[in-house]
Amino acid sequence: MKKFISLLLIACLGAFIFISLYFPGGGTLAFPYYGDVDLNGRVSQAYIDKSVNGPNDVVVYGESTDEESGSANMVTSIVVDYRSFDTLGEVTVLLVSTLGVGILLGGKRKRLEYKHAPNFILKHGARLTFGLLVVFGVYMFAHGHLTPGGGFPGGSIIAAAILLLYLADDEFRVKLAGIKIAEGTAGSLYVIIGLAGLATGGYFLYNFLPNGTVGKLFSAGIIPIVYALIGLKVGSEISGAIDGFATEEVAE
Amino acid sequence: MIIAAYVFMVLGGLFLALGGFGVFRMPDVLNRIQAGTKATTLGAFSLALGVGLANPDWLVKIILIIVFIAVTNPVGSSVLARAAYKAGEARFEKTAPEGKEGDSNECV
Structure with a gap:
């Protein structure tokens, strides 16, 4: 009985996560596919471009010099x-x-x-x-x-x-x-x-x-x-x- | 080069599979340890070497990994076997060393 209840709980949790990620209210995906994310206007875009204060030029690995934070990671x-x-x-x-x-x-x-x-x-x-x-x-x-x-x-x-x-x-x-x-x-x-x-x-x-x-x-x-x-x-x-x-x- | 890499990878996978089969099939702890150690060490060597030949940029790191496996895997298995021997675990009677002549275990 204990095993059955715990299995039921895990199944409910899984269904909850699946439904909340893939079937939100408006019919659109709440969780975009890999590579489909639009970062324009988000803070993370600024971090990725490594230039929070200046213009957001794309950083080229091995070529760009003197970025605000020069770390590749x-x-x-x-x-x-x-x-x-x-x-x-x-x-x-x-x-x-x-x-x-x-x-x-x-x-x-x-x-x-x-x-x-x-x-x-x-x-x-x-x-x-x-x-x-x-x-x-x-x-x-x-x-x-x-x-x-x-x-x-x-x-x-x-x-x-x-x-x-x-x-x-x-x-x-x-x-x-x-x-x-x-x-x-x-x-x-x-x-x-x-x-x-x-x-x-x-x-x-x-x-x-x-x-x-x-x-x-x-x-x-x-x-x-x-x-x-x-x-x-x-x-x-x-x-x-x-x-x-x-x-x-x-x-x- | 790439064909040699594939050959090494397939050989490594084969040895790893044989090692797993040996662990499943052998009768007692010491036999299982020797099946697991020898086969998986050789299998991991060839698998890593195959990956290194397929991507020559990684070859130096792969050789370091092989050296690491060559040091750690036999030492770990020998320590496990020593602990099992000292704990006196159940032994398959056909391969047990006690009954044989001239077999001393002072070095353990």
Whole structure:
């Protein structure tokens, strides 16, 4: 009976979504087909053309220079350029949550003991994979302004590599002092870049560097720098939290 | 070039299908792990290589992916097999190693 009711509920939900998308009141589609959307006069058109203030000329990949935000990835230009202050807030949220983990799980700690010690194959395989994973994470945030990706996933991939070493090696620990230095430096540099923008351009996190050609690696002004800082900060914060979870308190 | 790519892709799909069939058909955990690992590693290699030959722009990334699979897949399967062995899971009696002469498992 329970299964029947849940199936009925799911069927009703599906029918509701289908009907509301395909048969609205006036007989026209509420949800246009892919490629049929008319963006003229919408805000998103301005974001796609990357020129909110000037005339909306179409951007050509690899040729257009000195656009307002020179990022080839539209999401990045919104997240790290137009709405960069919001991203600073998100990074702060992560900082506060890892701070909570640090307060709860702080003090003098040692690694958890495994019931079965990891063998040679696992330890060395994990070390080989660690290098590849860190390179992939750096690629992720270095290309954040060109392809999907960016600071948060890149930093999470680096932290996942650290987690892999924690799981595979029963003696490995990161140096927490280094983690604190990396995290503090990255966070402060983000705010300092924002203040530099305030000094030169008139508002916080103004993109004051030359934008270059859309689609090149060295383009989009401060966006790659900010994404590298975010990647470093997120990676070190999550690594610190992982260290808290993989260790136990030393009995005094 | 494109014909070689298709050949590699078909071979990879074939090996992956055989690996899935092996996982379905083998009698116990260790046999299933060896069927799954060997066949799917080779299948993923050829499938990725076929895609890389069809789109030569991606070849460097594809080779990196192949290196990654070559490191991770065997190591993961060996760790799974070791855990299953240490947990003492049910064994198919015809392939169980205990009864054989000269078979030591000290390295596990």
